Amino acid sequence: MAVNRARRMRRASPVWAICVVLTALLSHVVLPAPQASADCTTTADDDRYVTLLAEKNIVHAAGYTDCHVSAEGRWFADQVRASPDPLGTARSLVRTVIAGTPLSAEQAEWEVAAAIYTYAPEMIPVIMNQGAGPAA
Incomplete structure (x- = not known):
């Protein structure tokens, strides 16, 4: 037994x-992604993220505010930060944005990259090292 x-x-x-x-x-x-609070106050980082999105003509849909957009950006950054494979997670998030929005691939990449740059800058060297791959 x-x-x-x-x-x-x-x-x-x-x-x-x-x-x-x-x-x-x-x-x-x-x-x-978490929903933004109705009484949301944006931070300097949130304003920076929204400004970065505007550089590529990425604007929120009707009914969404800068608070919604910045909450989504923080969520993207949190997913990358918590992942054992940050580069793979970032790529997956880009694919999710492409599939779920009318954004182009370039705009989707920009949206995720801007979120990482703004809310998880400590992950940039980690992702860059992953992208470089093993030395040949």
Whole structure:
């Protein structure tokens, strides 16, 4: 009986580990961006982010405010910061923006990059190192 239980645990462990890894990797895709508060006050970083978006003619849709846009930017940055693969997460966020908005690929890249630059600047060297890849 103890042998059977040990075998079942050995078989279940890899499945459990795969589920945990997949959940961690996909959580940024499944979880919605936080909604901005109606009584939101923007910070200097929020203003900088909105200004960066405006440089590429990225404006919020009717019914959305700078507070909504900056909340989404902070969410993008938080996803990248929390990820074990920041570059992969940033790329995934770009694909999500492209799929869910009328933005061009260039604008989507700019939106995610501006969020990282504004709200998670400490991640820039990490992403740059990941993008450089192993030395040839």
